[in-house]
Amino acid sequence: MDSLIIQLLTGLASASSLFLVASGLTIIFGVTRVVNFAHGSLYMLGAYIAVSLVALWGGQAGGFWLAVLVAVLAVGLIGGLLEITILRRLYRSPELFQLLATFGVVLIVQDVTLAIWGPQDRFGVRPPGLDGAYLLLGHRFPVYDLFLILLAPLVLLVLWTLFNRTRWGALVRAATEDPEMLASLGVNQRWILTAVFALGSLLAGLGGALELPKGSANLSMDMQIIASVFVVVVVGGMGSILGAYLAAVLVSLIRTLAVANAELSVLGITMWQLELVSIFIVMAVVLVVRPWGLLGRPERLHKGGLPVEATVLRRPGLWLKAVMALGILILCLLPILGAGNYSLYLFTEMAVFALFAASLQFLMGLGGVISFGHAAYFGLGAYGAALAFKALALPMELALLAAPFLAAAGALFFGWFCVRLSGVYLAMLTLAFAQITWSIAFQWEGLTGGDNGLLGVWPSEWAADSASFYYLVLAICLACLFLLRRFAYAPFGYALRAGRDSPLGAEAIGIDVRLQRWLAFTLAGVFAGVAGGLFVFMKGSISPDAMAIPQSVDALAMVLLGGVQSLTGPILGAAIFTGLKAELVSLTNYWRLLLGLLIVGLCILFPRGLAGAGREMAAWLPGRRP
Amino acid sequence: MNPVLEVKGLNKAYGGVHAVQDVSFNVSQGELRALIGPNGAGKTTCFNLLNGQLQADSGQVFFQGREITGLPPRKVWRLGLGRTFQIAAPFASMRVVENLQMALISHHGRLRQLWPRADRLYRDQALSLLTQLGLEEVAECTCGTLAYGDLKRLELAVALAHDPVLLLMDEPTAGMAPEEREGLMEQVVRLVRERGMSVLFTEHDMSVVFGNADRILVLDQGQVLADGTARQVQDHSAVQQVYLGSLEVPIDPDGQEES
């Protein structure tokens, strides 16, 4: 019993660390509606700046706390600058476009941190006075953990007071609750958004700085925390600070219990196998039962200030058709024109990702169903093909056929739950399912080869050379892209859009919006699965990485880069993203910095995505009415 | 003759507030029936209960003799009970004519077809409906560019595409200029008579109500205050009290909600 209490207290301390970071994210989302991927980067910067300052100002208690304070303020300042220089320009962009910009910021910060602080981890210093342990119930319990346990409710109280008992808080709430706020922003209200973003960033920095006494500042801490923090924010209900605290406590305690009973086995699954995925299971359960998190309110339908006419899905005009035809012709002639093996390989990869991105766009653009976990179906397709090839010893041709089936099964099952939700909650449920799928692939070593994956999945003899495989992939991808287009312009696609444009209106003319979305989810899964199947034969192997979060994020980035409201956009986005990344990687080891800068630059230059920009430019072409 | 719609003892409460309390009424075949009352009287709630958008706490709704209580909106619609909304919500990513084609596609049960091109389906039918409502000029426009009155007409056209037996219209003329209102209501009356369908509508403009409705149902604070012909309702003392004696200029304490 005593040890259980100690374990629970330990879990509570972890919850506090998590809460500090999550509170910032939930504030930022609640007010600005920005899904801020860079929150983990701000957390990492907090840790690094603090570790440098602590080294400067010595080990005295005063020096330590001064260092933390300055680091936290510095991160707040960085956050404010981010808002002013980048995000402020993007509030009127299509939904989630800001996400792409913050993804660019993540890449930039990773390389800048590496350049400034070097590759080696920086071990943290414990603050004098809080470095020991109390004897508690016969166990030694760190004083610092007690400090954290007490700090979190204090921060919660301060934030609550700030938002509910001050004039500034009232202004913020007014800005949040008025849906037309962005349109009618006066200068002062603009600064409110900046201040909120700075405050949220500051809290991320605080979380990072206070993590130091428990470990080190290192270059992967941004990615390690971001998923957990999103989970906490969503489980708590986006925008709810108290919700974030409760959620942090919930997921931390459950994780602690999983660790404490690591060797306990239930139904053949051992607890330690569940540790990492436990928070995603918690999220899935919470969202299925409470679609807006523990304390969240139903999401307002958020149009993101998008001008209505910009969303119209037009059939391609003559110009675009001519360009597409020419493009396809060139693609078909590439091997004959003497493209080298590597170029063909890159184009093969672009084709695969174009299909993957297009399948996501089908879901997001037409259905309004945002997915943060689309890689699950890509990965299921890949594993489906790989398993058919390895375990069933089927030839490549049949294994490729198996790919969409496994993906479809997964999408059909998970989709049923997902389409009951909406907005970012839906997106986070897809993420939870993707992580659960990932975890199965990771842990089920006997079948999937675990983290090392399945190797030796190469094309049949006739398709082994670059040109033949390229033609195979090109043919399948073009056919699938054609089908997706056809579906989009068919009654099914129209009904899907009707449900996105006006769910009530759609229901009122007999459209079962949920069913339509579920089918779209499954279809998108099928096509992602086809892409996954091709992917595995292109790479020769498959590991759980193919369905991990970065893969889903890449797909999102491709879709957003190209333009979520255009059918051609994701193809363009995938080609540019894949090509750019490959070329930057061969150019420099600072490819993340360059890619990030390019993404942020594109966001600012083309705040409606490349397709949106293309459409605006096309309006100037002769023979088009504006 | 059996009424098209029969409502028996409908109740809906939010927290402690009775939005709709023990409301019973019916709509006859071919009848143009108005539902009026001051703001917050429960008109829209009532509509939402009828077409299944909200679940009633108690009470029953019969449509053409069949109980439809608790059915979701799309099933209610399939049975022939259409509706329009107080604030027009067209499919913004589609052209005007495509909005109608969408409704016709649904009407013909082809929502899940993956192959045919939707913009080529039922185009003539859609255009002729638009012509009936005087929208042929804007057929190829996107909804975002439409005047508000045209949006309301479009919504009506969308509802008519299904050939409803009964149409619920929530403030069909809200946000329109007075002269435009008359025009729209004339169209509605004509269509109703031509098609022999029934209409239940809410309206703030009393001249529209009294000039067109066959029977009028008055709600106040969720309860039925009066029910009868225009004359019967006008003479009803309780109604006069609610409207402060003037039925020509209804009190509208929260007018901005309508715009």
Added chain:
Amino acid sequence: MKRFLLSAAASLAMLLATTTAALSQEPIRLGDLNSYTGYAAFTHPYRDGWQMALEEVNEDGGVLGRQLRVISRDDGASPADAITVANELVSREEADFLFGTLLSHVGLAVSDFARQKEVLFLAAEPLTDNLVWDGGHDYTFRLRPGTYVQAAMLAEEAAKLDAKRWATVAPNYEYGRSAVEAFKSRLEELDPEVEFVAEQWPPQAQIDAGSVVQALEEAKPDAIFNVTFGGDLARFVREGEVRGLFEGREVVSMLSGEPEWIDPLGEDAPEGWIVTGYPWYAIDTPEHNAFLEAYQERFDDYPRLGSVVGYVALHSLAKAIETAGTVETEAVIKAMRGMEIETPLGPITYRGIDQQSDMGTFVGRLTVQDGKPRMVDWRYGSGADYLPSDETVRELRGEED
């Protein structure tokens, strides 16, 4: 004078090479790929290592009279990205050989690629023994001692302790699991009385250190076998020290003596742990002194283990090509099997049977001297003494004979 002679000799060699093959003026191209962005702490010293070797080789006139050129790429710490890069290196950059990688799953994917494309791949750093045993093949060699060798060396030290009740903590992935498995089986062989009373499998890079330490404490083991590294190690050490987990307990720990992982802990490094690692500050052999001096002069920094691995990897390829007398893959493979080469850690051999080098590692106890983590009482164990027998290897590789 000496330098002059050297360069003269190099020029002569160049001249000779020119006469023998007019086409071979072109440098020999080596493709390097590693997790330079994802795992910079280990890979940057590695890069410095091969960089220095490259300069040495080229200053000596290159190989077969041709200069060596390394085309280096980031593998993105992901198998899929690594395959793209490997394709680029082989197809566009026309690399004759591939070397590098750190992560096991990346190494395996590239190894499989090498087999498919029939390119020689020297897996420099990945620890998974799949590379040379279960999944071994002709085209992949591996330099660094694998999980099995390192765990077996530690098990040998562990068997000398009085501890009977053991707990293990290892990251939840193949490396962690095979390390624990190898350690357990070896230790149980050496001392049948040991029992394993608790195991913890924190997710890699996401350890919930407080809970893990508390759970281990609960089991009251005599000793702990640790496999965590990097940020996890830092958190584990900190929590363990504050909560008194290590008091009166022996800790045996994989890789924790490698400067890459232990130096960040500075004076907080756990004293008394038995670790594998690289005591660069204390190795006093002519070959290591020469390496150390050159490295410090070149980079104004001390070498990490990765530096040695990178350095030896490039020299290995150079020597194999030199021995083969050609860049033909099959011939170089043949030359590399059984090839012996001098390294800063002494001579090593690439075994013919599994193409694994018998490079060993250092085992010793951690201590802190002048605020810096140091290994003391260390010894070097050669891989030759710990690698499984030819018979076992054949069985693992699924070979008949």
